[in-house]
Amino acid sequence: MPFCTSDPTKFLLDGDTLTPENLVLLSHGKHKLDLAPEAWARIHESRALVDKLATCGKPIYGISTGFGNFATVVIPDEQLAQLQVNLIVSHSAGVGAPLSVPRTRMLLVLRINVLAKGFSGISPETVQRMLAAFNAGCLSYVPEQGTVGASGDLAPLSHLALGMMGMGKMYDPTLKAFDDAAAVLKRHNLTPITPGAKEGLAMINGTQFMTSLGAEALVRADMLVKLADVIGALSLEALQGTPRAFDPKIHAARPHPGQVSSAERLRMLLHRDGENESEIFASHENCHRVQDSYTLRCMPQVHGASGETLRMVRPVVETEMNSATDNPMIFSETGESRSCGNFHGEIIAKFLDYLCIGVHELASISERRIERLINPTLSGLPAFLVEKGGLNSGFMIAHCTAAALVSENKQMCMPASVDSIPTSAGKEDHVSMGGWSARKCLRVVENVEKVLAIELLAACQALEFHRPLKTTKPLEDVLALVRSVVPHYDQDRFMSPDIEAVHRLVKSGQVWNVVAEHLGEPKALEEVHGWLRERQD
DSSP states (O other): OOEETTEEEEEEEOSSOOOHHHHHHHTTSOSEEEEOHHHHHHHHHHHHHHHHHHTSSSOOTTTTBOSGGGTTOBOOGGGHHHHHHHHHHHHOOOEEEEOOHHHHHHHHHHHHHHHTTSOSOOOHHHHHHHHHHHHHTOEEOOEEEOOOSBSBSHHHHHHHHHHHTTOSEEEETTTTEEEEHHHHHHHTTOOOOOOOTTHHHHHHOBSHHHHHHHHHHHHHHHHHHHHHHHHHHHHHHHTTOOGGGGOHHHHHTSOOHHHHHHHHHHHHHSOBTTBSOOHHHHHHTTOSOOOOOHHHHTHHHHHHHHHHHHHHHHHHHHHHHTSOOOSSEEETTTTEEEOOOTTOOHHHHHHHHHHHHHHHHHHHHHHHHHHHHHOHHHHSSOGGGOSSBTTBOTTHHHHHHHHHHHHHHHHHTSOGGGOOOOBGGGTBOOOOOHHHHHHHHHHHHHHHHHHHHHHHHHHHHHHGGGTTOOOOHHHHHHHHHHHTTSOOOOSOOOOHHHHHHHHHHHHHTHHHHHHHHHHTOOOOOHHHHGGGGTOOO
């Protein structure tokens, strides 16, 4: 059980069962963290072996030798602690803007979860101090740039460790700002970490930077796959399309699970003879048009493909979240320290590149639906969805914004993982570039959220030109939700706040929750998605 049975505000990490949703939940800082009893036992056992190996007189990588190209340099016993300190300070070479506070929490949670597996050789005292820092809300300053995903995310994880050692900067939850790390720790009665043998390496070897960002991207993308159907259904109604292409017989003949799910969702949202009636559909049911454009007719095939992408990415991310990524690995049962390559980020880099490509397509097809909504030749509606065109420009530039975001995404969908650049004097001669893969994946996801928000605004505006006719009950409910935060666009006004308001509805799960019960699907978890309304990325 991830939650402590005696205290539901406490979350127990065991190294084996953490999910992306758990990680996003923990990023808002409303839960305390601890380890499961079995995890503490594993940590004690592996640390006892490291203490034994550190005094055995043999050179063992990461314990009594230098690192990387210095692996053949044996370090005297009296300098083993200094070796670990030097490792952290020298590897804290990241640049750029810091991770947001929620994302730093995720990074720290994921690193502690790896330590809970018992292969790192870290001391229980050091883990206790990491947990205490998390529970106090004191978080290290971690620059976003500087990892190539070679021996894991060395630079960001070093910065994560640096603050807890009382160096560099830390976020102070009382000040709500970064301050000198030593001062922050003292202010909150926290003891700085003093790493012993192997402990510096135990805190920084792994893929937790790329994996934590990838987990967030996955959770947010999962919501977008479902919302694309909801928003696409609104556009289809506004454009007087037909739901006939979503007939279950059609999709049973090509039964890709994502396609089948998308078609079923669209059928449930749109007009069906005898139930879920739409006055708009009834008004044009017998018109001369035989079939709709691809952006309407092929929604199950396109949205479903994005859903299939997520289905493939999820088990990879979940496995990596609960994997040991250290080098060397400590096997207390056999008394061994083994050098390995579990830190390499290739699999996460590859699958996050794949996620980028998959989720981007939701924005690509959405932008084309926006074009159909605002183009009077294609829609039969007022140009740019506004009365008195010419005096008013309506959704003209909102569409340009969507087009700009889609174009940005096309550039960022170039796979990062096809690149490699040797580092560490050729010792790290193949790297994953997983850090950039994860960072751009999140940027693509956020751009998709914004494009879908613009389509939602445009579709609601277009539907109202069909008044007094109404669409189906679930889609009317979505329209009412949008109108609760953004009024009808009857003349030109400052549009950016409208887009931002609907973007919050999209990413928080509120739009989905309006239709989820009608579709017989679970609502978005408020504790996972709801806080995104106010979050600053």
